[in-house]
Amino acid sequence: MAPPAWATCGSANCFLVTGTQEGVRPSGILTVDLTYRYISQSRKLDGSEEVADVLVPSIDFDNGVISTDLHREIRTQNTLVQVDLSYGVTPKLTIAGSLPIINQRDHEHYHEAGTPSEHFSNQDGTSGFGDVRVGARYAFVVKTKDLLAGGLAIKFPTGAYTLLDSEGAINEPTIQPGTGSTDVILSLYYAHQVVPARFEWFASTAWRGAGENDLDYEFGDETLASAGIRHKPGARVSWSLQANLRRTGRDRFRSEEVPSTGATLIDLTPGMQFDAGTGTSLYGFFQYPVSQDVNEMQLAPRGAFLAGVSKSF
Numbered sequence: 001m002a003p004p005a006w007a008t009c010g011s012a013n014c015f016l017v018t019g020t021q022e023g024v025r026p027s028g029i030l031t032v033d034l035t036y037r038y039i040s041q042s043r044k045l046d047g048s049e050e051v052a053d054v055l056v057p058s059i060d061f062d063n064g065v066i067s068t069d070l071h072r073e074i075r076t077q078n079t080l081v082q083v084d085l086s087y088g089v090t091p092k093l094t095i096a097g098s099l100p101i102i103n104q105r106d107h108e109h110y111h112e113a114g115t116p117s118e119h120f121s122n123q124d125g126t127s128g129f130g131d132v133r134v135g136a137r138y139a140f141v142v143k144t145k146d147l148l149a150g151g152l153a154i155k156f157p158t159g160a161y162t163l164l165d166s167e168g169a170i171n172e173p174t175i176q177p178g179t180g181s182t183d184v185i186l187s188l189y190y191a192h193q194v195v196p197a198r199f200e201w202f203a204s205t206a207w208r209g210a211g212e213n214d215l216d217y218e219f220g221d222e223t224l225a226s227a228g229i230r231h232k233p234g235a236r237v238s239w240s241l242q243a244n245l246r247r248t249g250r251d252r253f254r255s256e257e258v259p260s261t262g263a264t265l266i267d268l269t270p271g272m273q274f275d276a277g278t279g280t281s282l283y284g285f286f287q288y289p290v291s292q293d294v295n296e297m298q299l300a301p302r303g304a305f306l307a308g309v310s311k312s313f
Contacts, residue, residue, distance in 0.1 A: 100130030180213030220249030
């Protein structure tokens with residue numbers, strides 16, 4: 001599964017099945033995936049309805065309080081580059097890791113919304129290395145037509161989470177490169193091939209349990225689910241279509257629920273993959289939102305694009 005994602009001020013990630021990062025690898029085979037992800041969040045929602053203005057809280061870490069309706073959100077542009085590694089230890093056991101080498105959030109909003117001091121800022125984005133994830137996947141069922149694999153991973157707080165905004169205060173948690181917390185991620189993936197039609201259908205689910213960082217901030221737990229089909233009409237090209245569900249709980253600061261956090265998002269994702277030979281494949285996906293329901297007011301994605309290259313050694 002794609003790494004978990006955050007919302008509120010507009011941080012996001014693609015959550016989908018790529019076909020190269022799930023399941024298990026053959027013994028002794030190392031697979032390296034390099035992905036580029038672009039997500040533009042500018043849809044202003046109150047629940048599931050579009051609105052003219054989105055007012056979200058600001059976290060005052062110095063004084064330990066949540067200042068409600070302090071930011072008027074405009075847009076967040078997410079540009080992400082990630083390296084995923086997986087190595088087959090045995091025919092059923094694969095170890096894997098994710099390295100988010102670039103997490104860039106370009107953010108636009110108004111400070112001090114509704115006050116005489118209200119002013120526009122496009123200097124409050126962040127950029128940096130993200131949180132590393134390390135884990136293992138084990139194939140419970142490996143047959144000619146069927147694969148069932150489960151995964152366990154730990155996300156470590158390797159990314160910066162105390163970067164300052166343009167006013168010298170700790171920036172919003174949701175647009176930091178890292179979270180500052182150690183999280184547990186459980187996943188399950190199933191695929192079934194329909195032979196000789198060259199079709200495959202698949203389903204996956206994942207759950208992330210978030211810890212609390214040393215700023216007393218805790219991101220909401222997250223559940224992901226995907227289901228889709230993949231078809232390979234020729235020797236090199238395949239296409240896929242999948243539906244993706246992401247549900248996140250509310251964040252908490254000093255045990256208090258943070259308004260404008262938590263959402264349920266459903267996307268429809270078509271994709272293409274090209275086998276270039278010698279263990280190399282190129283792929284691309286576009287996520288189109290079909291249902292978005294957020295708590296209170298938040299920015300939501302208008303769409304997302306993921307492109308990648310996978311190489312096995």
